[in-house]
Amino acid sequence: MWWNPAFILLIIGSTLIDYTAGYLIYTNKSKLYRLIFLSTSLCFNLGILVFFKYGTFFQDNLFILFRSIGYHPSWVNLNIILPVGISFYTFQTMSYTIDIYRKNLEPAKSILDFSLYVSFFPQLVAGPIVRAHDFLPSLDRTKQIKFDPQSILMILGGLIKKVAIADNLAYNVDIVYSDPSHYPSIIIILASLAFYVQIYCDFSGYTDIAIGIAKILGYNFPPNFNHPYFSKNPSEFWKRWHISLSSWLKDYLYIPLGGNRYTQFLTYRNLYITMILGGLWHGASWNFVLWGFLHGTLLVLHKIILKFKISIPYTRIMQLLSVLFFQGIIILSWIIFRQTNYSLMKQTLRKFLFFDFNFSLSGIGLGNLRIFSTIFLLVIFFTLHFISHKSKIPISQKLIFTRLNTIFLILAGIFLFLFWPTKNNPFIYFQF
């Protein structure tokens, strides 16, 4: 992933082609021509995405395949750099032309409006994937910068999640996951729990900041997360995690494939295709494919359970157990997501799943692992997350109306400063 001025040509190209395609699709009556223009838009966007994101991946795997049959290709080794934000803006522009084709949207009034939609800075590099019908109508309203309390507190919350929690947890995760064989199961479990919270805080923190900044500028983005870690099953999880991506995949991949309109077998097929491609969207590596496959399997299993009407008593204990059980599987899936090296993944999974009852913590570099600050931050996260989930109004809203809001804000400033790491960690989703 790289910041390279030349890559601006890609986003300019995508903007010009999709704006033109959108206009032509809208103004043309011929179904054939409309399809041609749509196909041009999709081919261009998918083409640049596949080339930049998966070019090296396909090449490396082809090399492995050829070498396995004794052929040693002498092609030039492409070291393709992934342009920042490409996964997000290509999906945005594709949704634009598809929605126009489906007659769900009118084109942007000008190339300038469309360019703003594509390159709007708060969400350009790591989402959320904003639909044109959510963004373009707001361009008609008069804009003024408005520092409303909700936006300020949303940005503050995002900063705390990303900087104070996620980046500090990353410290422990990076050390443990780089050499899982060195650590006992208890440390692996702690690091896995830390990554489970890190990825949520990193990504949702970023989107909170993006949504907050957009709101200050007068644009309302829909939420991208809705307490996914209280989900009891995979369907619920994908309605709460990275909502903009999951809804995009549902609207533009799963439903066009047939969704659940046909046979059970086709429904399961469609789920697998959607989730595997969704996994691959995250990165050009087999572990993401495996991660997508795992989530596809979970969704299929859930459908099967629902089909057989296997009912679980709806008591509080059972709800809690359902959440805990399912979230345990989510933690496992994040191990697969995080460990791109197969050998390290295997070691981590083995120690996570098969507890070694080794509680001896000497000789493992305890001082470097920051165990207690990791546990401290996990406790803070789960407490706030629980309060937020149980509360009918967001914590930020509560803070606005309480008389103690000034004290809370001062404490937030203190916490943010003391836990702001001295080493910078980029947003995890920047790499996608």
Added chain:
Amino acid sequence: MNIENIIRYILPILLGVAITLMSLPYLYKLLPNDYSRTELIISTLKNRNNNADIVLFGSSIIMSGINSKELTNKLNKPHNILNLSSSAQTIKESSLYYQYFDSTYNAILQFIEHDKLLEDPVLLNSVSRNFRLLGYVPQFSTQTFLSSDEFKYINSNIISLSVDSRDFLINTINQQSRRIFRRDLDMTKINNDLFYPNTYTQVLSSDKYSRLIKQYNPSEPVLSFSPSNKYIEFLKIIAEYFESINVSFYVIINPINPDLFNYTEDYKNNMCDFLSSIQSPNLTIIDFSNILNSNMFIDHWHPNAIGKDKFEIELARVLNSSK
């Protein structure tokens, strides 16, 4: 409305940051962290009320490797020796203390690890911050030992050093919790003991020992010794400094665990020959790389009780035979 919201919601956050920034230098001294021993060393040298005439500097190898009171008992002449080593203390860090010495001291014994000679000596910014936040004020003579960037950084204003040290609370939380898991680590002793602040009393399992040896043994045999010119030059600068204040300066190469077998005999012989070649009247270098057997180590480089006794005996022998 914007101004009102900024005042109500952004200013308190900034106020919280400002309050923390202003109080950080005080909190840093108040809350225990991994660097508290530095404060002990600075105050000991500043106050000069201990009548010490020989001072030992070095890393945790010396913290566990030398009991300076027992060393004193092994010497022919009466001396008062202080062990002012600290965890991960490098020669650059020790050089910050040199400004406190004068001709009332007899000797400074600087212990170094052999592999440090292969790299240019560098003063870490974290060390500089630690010293300044604990009240250290660099004197003009310290400039001799530091590069211009290092001297500039250590003389930075306390606010910018505080900003860079903002993660000290995390260090405190983890240090305090380490007490639960490492009962052998007596932080009170480490932060208060001027003679034998031993940290390594817990016996490692053979599996953990093997893992550490594997981790620290070079992947390939090291056959030749190629020291850093800057490091050697640095030693000479220090030696000249101590000569100017009439204090003897000894550099002692710490023992190498023979189980780190890829540090070959050729390497050790090369090192020994080289160190002999750079000796001078004001720079005495003592090579202790081969004095301990592998059963005298608790891990890859810290001496155990047997190793400590042997270390003291050898050191006493050298000191007794010197001027």
